[in-house]
Amino acid sequence: MNDVLISARNLGKTFSSASGLLGRKGRDVRAVDGVSFDVHRRETVALVGESGCGKSTLGRLLLRLIEASEGEVHYMGKDLLKLSREQMRAMRKDLQFVFQDPYGSLSPRRTIFEIISEPLEVFSVGKTRSQRRERVAQLLDQVGLSPSFMDRQPRQFSGGQRQRIGIARAIALDPTFIVADEPVSSLDVSVQAQIVNLMQDLQEDKGFSFLFIAHDLSVVRHIADRVAVMYLGRIVEIGPKAMVYDTPHHPYTQALLSAVPEPDPDAKKTQIILEGDVPSPANVPPGCSFHTRCPIVQAVCRRDRPPLLDTGKGQMVACHFAEAHPLTKGEHADLAKTRLQAVGSTGAL
Amino acid sequence: MTALDHGAQQVVAPEPGKFEIVGKIFAGRPATVVAAFVIFAFILIAILAPVIAPYDALAQSFLRINHGPSWQHWLGTDQFGRDVLSRMIYGSRNSMIFGLLAPTLAAIVGTTLGVIAGYFGGIADRVISRVVDMLLAFPELLLAILIAAALGGGFWNIVVVLTVAFVPGFARVARAQTLSVKQEPYVESAIAVGVRTPTIIFRHIVPNIAAPIVVLMTLWTASAIRLEASLSFLGIGTQAPNPSWGNIIRDGLNNLFGSPWPIIGAGLAITCVVLSFNLFGDAVRDVLDPETNQ
Amino acid sequence: MTTPLLRVEDLVVEFGPKSAPIRVLEKVNFEMMSGSSIGIVGESGSGKSMTSLAIMRLIPEPAGRVSGRIEFDGRNLLDLPKKEMPRIRGRDIAMIFQEPMSSLNPVMSIGDQIAEGIMLHESMPREKRREKAAELLRLVGMPDPMGRLDSFPHQFSGGMRQRVMIAMAIACNPRLLIADEPTTALDVTIQAQVLQLMKQVRKRLNSSILIISHDLGVIADIAEHVIVMYAGRVIETGDSRSIFRNPTHPYTRGLLDSVPRLKDDRKRLHQIPGSVPLAGMIRQGCPFYARCGLRMDKCQQQMPPMQSVNSTHNAACWVTAPPLDTPRLVVAGEMR
Numbered sequence: 001m002n003d004v005l006i007s008a009r010n011l012g013k014t015f016s017s018a019s020g021l022l023g024r025k026g027r028d029v030r031a032v033d034g035v036s037f038d039v040h041r042r043e044t045v046a047l048v049g050e051s052g053c054g055k056s057t058l059g060r061l062l063l064r065l066i067e068a069s070e071g072e073v074h075y076m077g078k079d080l081l082k083l084s085r086e087q088m089r090a091m092r093k094d095l096q097f098v099f100q101d102p103y104g105s106l107s108p109r110r111t112i113f114e115i116i117s118e119p120l121e122v123f124s125v126g127k128t129r130s131q132r133r134e135r136v137a138q139l140l141d142q143v144g145l146s147p148s149f150m151d152r153q154p155r156q157f158s159g160g161q162r163q164r165i166g167i168a169r170a171i172a173l174d175p176t177f178i179v180a181d182e183p184v185s186s187l188d189v190s191v192q193a194q195i196v197n198l199m200q201d202l203q204e205d206k207g208f209s210f211l212f213i214a215h216d217l218s219v220v221r222h223i224a225d226r227v228a229v230m231y232l233g234r235i236v237e238i239g240p241k242a243m244v245y246d247t248p249h250h251p252y253t254q255a256l257l258s259a260v261p262e263p264d265p266d267a268k269k270t271q272i273i274l275e276g277d278v279p280s281p282a283n284v285p286p287g288c289s290f291h292t293r294c295p296i297v298q299a300v301c302r303r304d305r306p307p308l309l310d311t312g313k314g315q316m317v318a319c320h321f322a323e324a325h326p327l328t329k330g331e332h333a334d335l336a337k338t339r340l341q342a343v344g345s346t347g348a349l
Numbered sequence: 350m351t352a353l354d355h356g357a358q359q360v361v362a363p364e365p366g367k368f369e370i371v372g373k374i375f376a377g378r379p380a381t382v383v384a385a386f387v388i389f390a391f392i393l394i395a396i397l398a399p400v401i402a403p404y405d406a407l408a409q410s411f412l413r414i415n416h417g418p419s420w421q422h423w424l425g426t427d428q429f430g431r432d433v434l435s436r437m438i439y440g441s442r443n444s445m446i447f448g449l450l451a452p453t454l455a456a457i458v459g460t461t462l463g464v465i466a467g468y469f470g471g472i473a474d475r476v477i478s479r480v481v482d483m484l485l486a487f488p489e490l491l492l493a494i495l496i497a498a499a500l501g502g503g504f505w506n507i508v509v510v511l512t513v514a515f516v517p518g519f520a521r522v523a524r525a526q527t528l529s530v531k532q533e534p535y536v537e538s539a540i541a542v543g544v545r546t547p548t549i550i551f552r553h554i555v556p557n558i559a560a561p562i563v564v565l566m567t568l569w570t571a572s573a574i575r576l577e578a579s580l581s582f583l584g585i586g587t588q589a590p591n592p593s594w595g596n597i598i599r600d601g602l603n604n605l606f607g608s609p610w611p612i613i614g615a616g617l618a619i620t621c622v623v624l625s626f627n628l629f630g631d632a633v634r635d636v637l638d639p640e641t642n643q
Numbered sequence: 644m645t646t647p648l649l650r651v652e653d654l655v656v657e658f659g660p661k662s663a664p665i666r667v668l669e670k671v672n673f674e675m676m677s678g679s680s681i682g683i684v685g686e687s688g689s690g691k692s693m694t695s696l697a698i699m700r701l702i703p704e705p706a707g708r709v710s711g712r713i714e715f716d717g718r719n720l721l722d723l724p725k726k727e728m729p730r731i732r733g734r735d736i737a738m739i740f741q742e743p744m745s746s747l748n749p750v751m752s753i754g755d756q757i758a759e760g761i762m763l764h765e766s767m768p769r770e771k772r773r774e775k776a777a778e779l780l781r782l783v784g785m786p787d788p789m790g791r792l793d794s795f796p797h798q799f800s801g802g803m804r805q806r807v808m809i810a811m812a813i814a815c816n817p818r819l820l821i822a823d824e825p826t827t828a829l830d831v832t833i834q835a836q837v838l839q840l841m842k843q844v845r846k847r848l849n850s851s852i853l854i855i856s857h858d859l860g861v862i863a864d865i866a867e868h869v870i871v872m873y874a875g876r877v878i879e880t881g882d883s884r885s886i887f888r889n890p891t892h893p894y895t896r897g898l899l900d901s902v903p904r905l906k907d908d909r910k911r912l913h914q915i916p917g918s919v920p921l922a923g924m925i926r927q928g929c930p931f932y933a934r935c936g937l938r939m940d941k942c943q944q945q946m947p948p949m950q951s952v953n954s955t956h957n958a959a960c961w962v963t964a965p966p967l968d969t970p971r972l973v974v975a976g977e978m979r
Contacts, residue, residue, distance in 0.1 A: 050830035092543035105534035119542035158918040188686035188919050193901035193912035216831045218903045259835040261860030265883045274832045277800040
């Protein structure tokens, strides 16, 4: 397809723990394991998963903030991973990152002007200081902050305001692609909505593509075009938003959806409560990595890793039983019921 | 775009005052105020030495050898008939210059090495860290004696000696700080917008590791003064006939029982200045580096 | 009517100099019946955690000054001599913290840590204590409880540590369990496990739970009665169903509307303008004034008193509640 902006092919990252003085080798952590996906022009892809699933690492691999162990990232006909450091640096004009931590990601001793104008200065946008000041004022205005804040320091601002500053910096160079790593998860609920809406507005206005990383499915419902669910370094399900939310095929996606607590005491939905913990990425189970917690696990799951296959409508699922379990709402409840019984019998209560 | 109306238009924290830090150093610490006053007084004495010293520090007189204190010579005279008070006043210049110059030079060299080791890692880190570890294995005084013995005395040699003795400490602190600051999201965010490595180091790393380095500098000013005095006392520091508190004590030993005043005077001066710099350094540390003040 | 298990009356907590105090709690009032579950919901700086610390008398003195009454079982905890408190903590009132790792001693086996809690309040021989500890671990769904007694906290995952914390908290059958953001540090699927466990534990032990969270979903899941706090004040309280169905205070409404939901195809989220005020920043009038879409002049001068919405439901707002099932008010920001 022609409107693919950036695409990852078999992207992988293994963190090998530092070898000690005597050269003993620690255990390797497979953070991202052979991930392939595309982001189209003007599209928002949400990348969702729990801690340790490799979602942040994947976001950084795309922009080479971490060097990949293997794979390719295609952008504008080039493999980003093959570029020299200097070539890659030049590419950063188009590819920007919004960080999770609005407190840590702004240099504490610099003013807001210095922080936002840094990318302008690096790429020589705006010849004079006054031109840059004008641009920064414009950017501050676009993210909903008063330009009069320009000469203040980050510590004078609240978390939400700081995240706006981070966004202003990310859009300063009119990038084509922005990766946002849990940009609202450390903010208060009432402020989260402001930031999500702001990013949505900016995207519509400026037309960049967006990879929005989140730890649960509720936050991205409003902003995503497509959703990818990650588990232990792999994408287990990816597809158009409506399909992933309405007909989730992978049992993990189903559990993730049902685990989000709804602010409604009458929403006594039958929850699928997964047993056990997410295995450590240093010790990924063989076969389907979800088999240790899967409610519909079969022998084949412990043996073979299911490939990520298209179900026919653009939704891709990595499950041996995806075809057999495109759960309708009724089946979903049934499954949940049997699951609850199982929990009841193993739990002591 | 209407976003402007939704954003909070008030800042959360007040604008920090320019002299806030200076105020904090002295607030509620009378000892620090006294210490700062002592330091200031000694710096003034050092600067104004030619004006306030009653005699030429080098002028010898066979008529006045080993005199005790008198109205003409408040601290008496030494074995060459030189005025001890004048020698002490001029000697303060040595102490202050070494005390301020050596830690500054050591901070520059040590921080550079530490930041290189911490930021780039790899071979540079391994080489620098091993050398630093080796140097740290020697007590400062021994190391200084070793180098002084190799180079001989003289002003610049002493500066080199003291600097080399202090570099490892700064390098180690700078490296550890760089390693931690390098992990800060704001450094990653600078990389993400395409900032070049030298800019990252000078703009985002160095200013953020400066506080512990400054603290170390103030604390080691005291050590530098002490060390210079020790070396001069041992005869490998400031060379005769130039005065230094260390060699005033050394000369005073020859006539310890005749007149103890050169030793008492120089000893007191060293104690006062070292104590003051230490007190001041502690206060600076408490304010700049609250995490390490246990 | 029976006396409430916990009654908090005019609870005020101040920090800073006496001449210019920073009030982080401003006259907090609520009561809690035995066997009930109350959720305190609020954003950062709302004073929700401060309330729980005040109840446990864990606010550092003299930096923090606590006044008002905290009656537990008819006794005012604030009048008790300091050395009495440890006996109440753990035995009568137990607490579960947000960060299970830093709340557990890293160099002590979890069996010993649970047993320590039992030992402080009940005397029994060592073997019995181990048995009891294992029993508690089994109760909180720990696989192989006997075998894990000698494990150390770092050998457990976050969810399992929170289970250990819950086991420790319920060791002495406390009458009141205070859980301060018990699931905030956990992943969603693990959070679901822990919430389910807390509900089971509560049913089983018939204890009262005071749960504190910023997450309205968590509160809706577990609490029967809800207290909404904002900037150190209680602004709305009521039966959980009434609060979630018929939120009355503009802040509660805005907050509920701004929560992203799974089954919701709105293209945009509702947003409350402005940012959450810092503790003690608001000295006069309604704390929500600056962000409120329905503000009137008198809101700035005077904090509105609690107005009754229905028999269990009160809100501190001049604007009276619209009847049930009318569409929610459009608050500033969405009108454009």
